[in-house]
Amino acid sequence: METIFDVENFNLWYGDNHALHNINMKIEKNAITALIGPSGCGKSTFIKTLNRMNDLIPSVKLSGSIRYRGQEIVNSDINVYNLRKEVGMVFQKPNPFPMSVYDNIAYGPRTHGIKNKSQLNDIVEKSLRDAAIFDELKDRLKDSALGLSGGQQQRLCIARALAVKPDVLLMDEPTSALDPISTSKIEELVLDLKKEYSIVIVTHNMQQAVRISDYTAFFLLGDLVEFDKTDKIFSKPSDKRTEDYITGRFG
């Protein structure tokens, strides 16, 4: 397998608070990597460094190395706008823009300079199809995205992220605000997207990690306790703390 993110001795501080300690992991291409762990363990913080969204918080300091396809992204002067185009993100709370469905999807391509109408139409249709929501929304392209249900909004956000043709999709607890039916639709979608994209997903739901992920990383209090194949983590964890967490002894 090919590695897409290579993380070595990575540390992160919020001001004086050392939030991530010496993280080492290799994230595989075209696989789903789940990050699990109790609240406040640093998994959301970690996922946000992969597309440098942490740049937006002024007090954050980083050390160590994360290479995306061989290019260093920690403390380097790469073009973050292109990085975020390559490494798209879906957030915990669905956050469609207050515009029409069409304009939401076209936002990313337009940002990166695509103005041609028919090209945009193609992108919008393909993105909606890829996010398995085209049939539901094809007659509502001109309606406000804020009128959609929560689950539809989240799939719209996934479609919006796909519209800039990313390489990796980061998902920060994408189903925690959704009902079970919407959740299962998104899980199916994520499994389907694996063929073309590498996916890193933060989840609070361990069944979800088991159902969809190939690899699982267990974070605890800023440490990466264990990182292995999902089957292995959930059947024969090598660390006692992992076992305690997945069997529900704390968390």
Added chain:
Amino acid sequence: MSDNAKPSLQQKSLPFGRSLYSHALQSCMLLCIGITVALVFFLILYILIRAIPYFSWEILTTKPSYLRGTIGVLPDILNTIYLVFTALVIVLPLGVGAAIYLNEYAKSQKLVKVIEYAVETLAGIPSIIYGLVGMLFFCQFLSLQTSLLAGSLTLVIMSIPVIIRTTQESLKTVPNGYREGAFGLGSARWHMIRTVVLPCCIDGIVTGCILAAGRMLGESAALLFTAGFAHALHGYIDGITSSGATLTVALYVYAKEQGEFEVAFVIAAILLVLCFITNYLAQAYGRHMKKIKQ
């Protein structure tokens, strides 16, 4: 506890003392409301009653002539429009830009606090002080002479706090998720602000603008020093560079220095109507935007 100690549910009225107290307070408050409403209506009616007999198409559409002994307020109306227009054109980019910087760019919270404090203080300074400073700085130091332009610039400084405040308030109502979403798609900060944040708060900015225009219409103290007293009829370019009285200043001059109370009341009525119109516009626009958003 014996039965007669409990208050009876059948008893309709409160004990005499409490009922007297309650009635007295209620009457007091009714009186307050009555006085407030009466004052407002008295003022409006008084102005209209004094103004209507002298109201004519001629007074609205001519300039005063000492040769013929006629009086007209058209130059004052035009001066007011020129002044408010110029001031808005300058203050909008300044105020909105400052608010965007404070809310979207500034990293140091300390700096933001200092600037916000300064802006708040600026809002509380009596307008006559702006007039004095405006006269010394714009009219004399920048040699703009006494002109509508100097008056506009003085009004710009005065209304910056209103614009900054209202813009900032509406920027703060834009959910952070929108910003994150746009950043996550690879948009740069200004692009994100222009395409996502500003469209969300355009209604707040417009409302602030209308409020600021309303305050400019009513301003007189700052203009006595800076904009002048002339009643000449000019086009925009000539008008803005020469001395000219706005409606409020003209009202002062006619009433206080020439004893022409009839004209003063006509001007007062015009200002009253303009005041109604701006308030109505602000509310109607707010309702309109609410409808669109739903």
